[in-house]
Amino acid sequence: MSNKIQPTEKLYLPTTDSAYETEFTAEVLSVNESQVILNQTLFYPLGGGQNWDTGTLNGPNGQLTVTEVRGRSEIQHFVGEDHQLEIGDQVTGKIDWDRRFAHMRMHTAQHLVSGIVYEEFNGARTVGNQIHQDRSRIDFNPIKFDDEMLDLLKQKFDEKVSDKLEVSIKEMTREEINSIMPSDRTNMDLMPKSVKDLRIIEIGNQVDLCPCAGTHVRNIGELGEIEFLGKKSKGKGTQRLSYTLH
Numbered sequence: 553m554s555n556k557i558q559p560t561e562k563l564y565l566p567t568t569d570s571a572y573e574t575e576f577t578a579e580v581l582s583v584n585e586s587q588v589i590l591n592q593t594l595f596y597p598l599g600g601g602q603n604w605d606t607g608t609l610n611g612p613n614g615q616l617t618v619t620e621v622r623g624r625s626e627i628q629h630f631v632g633e634d635h636q637l638e639i640g641d642q643v644t645g646k647i648d649w650d651r652r653f654a655h656m657r658m659h660t661a662q663h664l665v666s667g668i669v670y671e672e673f674n675g676a677r678t679v680g681n682q683i684h685q686d687r688s689r690i691d692f693n694p695i696k697f698d699d700e701m702l703d704l705l706k707q708k709f710d711e712k713v714s715d716k717l718e719v720s721i722k723e724m725t726r727e728e729i730n731s732i733m734p735s736d737r738t739n740m741d742l743m744p745k746s747v748k749d750l751r752i753i754e755i756g757n758q759v760d761l762c763p764c765a766g767t768h769v770r771n772i773g774e775l776g777e778i779e780f781l782g783k784k785s786k787g788k789g790t791q792r793l794s795y796t797l798h
């Protein structure tokens with residue numbers, strides 16, 4: 553990889569609608585054996601628990617498959633060793649929409665489930681999450697779920713989804729978000745103090761607020777029905793809940 557270059561512009565970030573875009577054009581800024589860095593991208597890189605997007609890049613020498621996407625600032629698209637792309641090439645990118653939309657639904661569901669668990673079960677907090685296409689999981693602490701708790705969680709989730717609340721993105725300062733919601737619910741207490749302005753994902757009118765750089769649906773009516781697939785103890789009062797959406 554060449555010397556430090558400009559950060560990749562994340563085209564999926566600015567608005568809720570941005571996450572629904574699937575095609576873009578970009579310029580190649582840097583290449584190595586199997587990866588390319590573009591000036592801008594719609595490909596979401598692994599991060600915040602959410603898995604990467606896959607898709608294609610079309611360049612001067614034809615179509616390449618993007619199998620993996622990583623990085624926070626300069627986003628690396630893994631396209632295989634025979635890519636033949638060069639700095640300055642123009643490419644058209646297309647993301648796999650089914651995979652992305654599944655991540656958007658799963659991720660937004662995670663926000664909702666995390667908020668409900670905090671509210672209903674004595675402030676149990678979310679200590680980890682992994683968002684995948686078919687099956688996602690969230691780690692909570694301290695908690696020990698039983699069947700009744702899972703039934704209540706599903707009931708509350710379904711109620712919220714049937715309310716078809718809108719999801720919006722807001723810029724807020726630390727002080728603003730902390731004045732609305734407890735910092736252990738939003739995980740703001742874990743956010744480095746150097747971060748002053750945050751991208752907040754809001755469900756409904758302050759039903760849930762969460763600082764997050766992932767991709768989400770526009771309306772939680774799009775989540776459909778949740779099914780909890782299992783729970784697993786991870787020790788020290790932490791339980792992992794697996795779920796899928798129908």
Ligand SMILES: [Zn+2]
Nearest residue numbers: 659753764766
């Ligand atoms: Zn999120």
